[in-house]
Amino acid sequence: xxxxxxxxxxxxxxxxxxxxxxxxxxxxxxxxGMINFAHGDFLMIGAVGTYFIAKxxxxxxxxxxxxxLIVGLIILIAMTMxxxxxxxxxxxxxxxxxxxxRMIALITAVGVSMxxxxxxxxxxFIGPNPRSFPTLFSTNVLKIFGAxxxxxxxxxxxxxxxxxxxxxxVVNHTKVGSQMRAVSMDKDAASLMGININRVIxxxxxxxxALAGISGICYASAYPQVDVYMGSWLGNMSFVSAVLGGxxxxxGAMLGGFILGIAQIFATALNSTFGYAVGFIILIIxxxxxxxxxxxxxxxxxx
Amino acid sequence: xxxxxxxxxxxxxGAIQAVQGVSFEVNEGEVVALIGSNGAGKSTILRTISxxxxxxxxxxxxxxxxxxxxxxxxxxxxxxAHVPEGRRIFPRLTVTENLHMGANLQTDxxxxxxxxxxVFELFPRLKEREKQQAGTLSGGEQQMLxxxxxxxxxxxxxxxxxxSMGLAPIIVDEIFxxxxxxxxxxxxILLIEQNAFLALKTAKRAYVLETGKxxxxxxxxxxxxxxxxxxxYLGA
Ligand SMILES: Nc1ncnc2c1ncn2[C@@H]1O[C@H](COP(=O)(O)OP(=O)(O)OP(=O)(O)O)[C@@H](O)[C@H]1O
Ligand SMILES: [Mg+2]
Numbered sequence: 088x089x090x091x092x093x094x095x096x097x098x099x100x101x102x103x104x105x106x107x108x109x110x111x112x113x114x115x116x117x118x119x120g121m122i123n124f125a126h127g128d129f130l131m132i133g134a135v136g137t138y139f140i141a142k143x144x145x146x147x148x149x150x151x152x153x154x155x156l157i158v159g160l161i162i163l164i165a166m167t168m169x170x171x172x173x174x175x176x177x178x179x180x181x182x183x184x185x186x187x188x189r190m191i192a193l194i195t196a197v198g199v200s201m202x203x204x205x206x207x208x209x210x211x212f213i214g215p216n217p218r219s220f221p222t223l224f225s226t227n228v229l230k231i232f233g234a235x236x237x238x239x240x241x242x243x244x245x246x247x248x249x250x251x252x253x254x255x256x257v258v259n260h261t262k263v264g265s266q267m268r269a270v271s272m273d274k275d276a277a278s279l280m281g282i283n284i285n286r287v288i289x290x291x292x293x294x295x296x297a298l299a300g301i302s303g304i305c306y307a308s309a310y311p312q313v314d315v316y317m318g319s320w321l322g323n324m325s326f327v328s329a330v331l332g333g334x335x336x337x338x339g340a341m342l343g344g345f346i347l348g349i350a351q352i353f354a355t356a357l358n359s360t361f362g363y364a365v366g367f368i369i370l371i372i373x374x375x376x377x378x379x380x381x382x383x384x385x386x387x388x389x390x
Numbered sequence: 391x392x393x394x395x396x397x398x399x400x401x402x403x404g405a406i407q408a409v410q411g412v413s414f415e416v417n418e419g420e421v422v423a424l425i426g427s428n429g430a431g432k433s434t435i436l437r438t439i440s441x442x443x444x445x446x447x448x449x450x451x452x453x454x455x456x457x458x459x460x461x462x463x464x465x466x467x468x469x470x471a472h473v474p475e476g477r478r479i480f481p482r483l484t485v486t487e488n489l490h491m492g493a494n495l496q497t498d499x500x501x502x503x504x505x506x507x508x509v510f511e512l513f514p515r516l517k518e519r520e521k522q523q524a525g526t527l528s529g530g531e532q533q534m535l536x537x538x539x540x541x542x543x544x545x546x547x548x549x550x551x552x553x554s555m556g557l558a559p560i561i562v563d564e565i566f567x568x569x570x571x572x573x574x575x576x577x578x579i580l581l582i583e584q585n586a587f588l589a590l591k592t593a594k595r596a597y598v599l600e601t602g603k604x605x606x607x608x609x610x611x612x613x614x615x616x617x618x619x620x621x622x623y624l625g626a
Contacts, residue, residue, distance in 0.1 A: 262494075269480055269491050275442050276478040281466035281495040281543060 089233030094352050100240050100309055102348025103247030104130075107302035108325035109332065109340035110254060111173075111295030117271045117335040118291045121189060124196035125176060127322015128203035129169045129296045133303030134220065134313040135207065137165045141221040158223045162304060166297040173296025174289050176203075182285070200319070208315045220311035223304070243305045250301055251341055254294065258337060263290055271335075324351070327370045333380025342381060391454075393418045393578050394439070394547055399448035401431070401438050408434040410602035411448070416547065421569070421579040423589035423610060425623055426599035432582045433475045435599075436549050439580075440472045441465045452547065467495055471545030475552055475582075477536040481525030485516050488524050488535055492542025502542075509538035512568050530561035537565065541572070548572070549580045554588060566592055586623035590614040598623070 224239040332339025355362025392415035401409040441462035510517035583589035598606040
């Protein structure tokens with residue numbers, strides 16, 4: 088029982104990282120119909136960026152820990168930064184290809200991913216070596232149902248759920264959300280309603296990037312080592328999550344992320360190599376049994 | 391001064407020259423029809439006016455603004471409402487949500503509500519299906535929705551691309567009656583039709599488009615009586 092709960096907590100934590108990242112894949116797919124293979128790298132930029140942002144705020148620490156207000160500020164700066172990186176990538180690399188065959192955008196996305204990983208690697212102050220991520224949250228430990236749960240884990244999971252609730256609200260109940268749904272269904276028709284589709288697409292990328300940024304902070308707080316390549320594996324797993332949930336569907340991405348995170352942790356507990364394979368086993372099964380994914384729709388939708 | 395004035399418009403899709411030097415105008419309060427067979431370039435002209443396609447050359451002036459360099463969403467703001475070919479309603483939004491999309495640029499809630507009432511009054515069937523997903527509407531209802539949605543944008547000029555396409559005669563009559571009604575209220579209309587008879591009966595003036603060029607124009611009643619038009623488009 089206590090082991091079960093222990094693994095469940097780890098699973099939820101990893102799942103919230105996957106879910107937050109999967110949302111970006113799914114929203115971008117829903118709105119422009121492309122798989123942004125560089126999306127995982129936004130997580131890396133969030134995590135590596137936070138390392139430097141936290142360093143800049145080092146002087147604000149009290150007894151070696153960051154005050155909550157400063158942590159909030161660091162997270163906000165990091166999310167804004169990854170949001171703008173994502174928006175910039177769309178404007179520079181993807182927008183000019185919007186009406187070209189899909190394959191071209193796909194290949195470009197792979198190129199962007201290589202660039203985002205290798206450009207920072209080449210910068211002298213970043214480089215290829217892993218760095219240890221700063222402790223942003225309390226390291227206190229609680230005993231719940233016989234399991235050891237850190238306060239950081241609880242904060243991460245809660246933060247992820249709050250972020251996703253906000254996103255859900257934005258998509259379903261705000262003007263920009265309804266514009267996003269319209270653009271995802273029919274760009275020409277959306278234009279004829281006076282919707283600036285470039286703006287809506289920029290906002291979508293910004294939100295996806297910001298979510299990737301916070302997912303990077305979540306991940307690095309749990310596994311406190313960051314380097315320029317960390318985004319590719321996590322990106323793959325999150326992409327699998329999005330496909331599992333039904334790519335294009337927002338609830339599906341959240342669900343897929345948590346399922347995959349939990350499955351991976353339990354599988355790892357059984358056998359450490361199996362844990363890494365589980366994502367792809369799930370992906371293959373889904374593609375065979377339910378190609379459209381659990382939620383099975385291909386658009387950003389209201390429910 | 392014409393409300394809409396198109397001068398020497400050229401539009402190409404790669405090597406295909408879809409529109410080759412077309413000029414026409416729509417005056418305030420008029421219904422103008424553009425008739426022509428499949429592939430003549432009718433939809434391309436409307437799409438270019440709306441900014442969905444780029445003009446290769448020529449000018450499109452509307453209300454003293456040049457549209458050829460403007461972005462599609464600003465053209466809507468300038469006052470052009472477009473009911474596109476194939477309706478293009480948002481299939482997974484409800485009827486009401488679709489109409490709200492039409493009011494995307496409006497900020498006055500009271501006006502949106504009264505415009506919505508107006509649309510429901512013109513199309514009582516839409517009112518009955520308020521909460522229904524638009525994709526599950528019948529073809530005729532979808533055409534009404536596309537029409538209503540365009541009215542919600544509140545444009546001075548309404549462009550309609552083949553509103554009769556694929557619809558039963560009784561629905562077509564209903565739609566054309568509403569075209570006449572909103573025109574009588576002062577809205578200018580640019581109407582594209584393959585059903586030339588219907589278009590010429592509704593319009594004041596008309597242009598005949600053949601493979602990207604205007605070959606005839608004049609008062610709709612004259613064209614209706616013209617032997618060449620009769621032979622080519624009226625099946626007489
Ligand atoms: N997206 C496109 N790419 C390439 N060619 C196109 C495209 N759209 C239209 N065309 C071509 O441009 C020409 C004009 O097409 P358009 O749709 O404007 O004709 P239309 O008069 O509206 O015809 P219909 O009555 O069948 O709707 C046609 O030869 C068509 O094949
Ligand atoms: Mg057409």
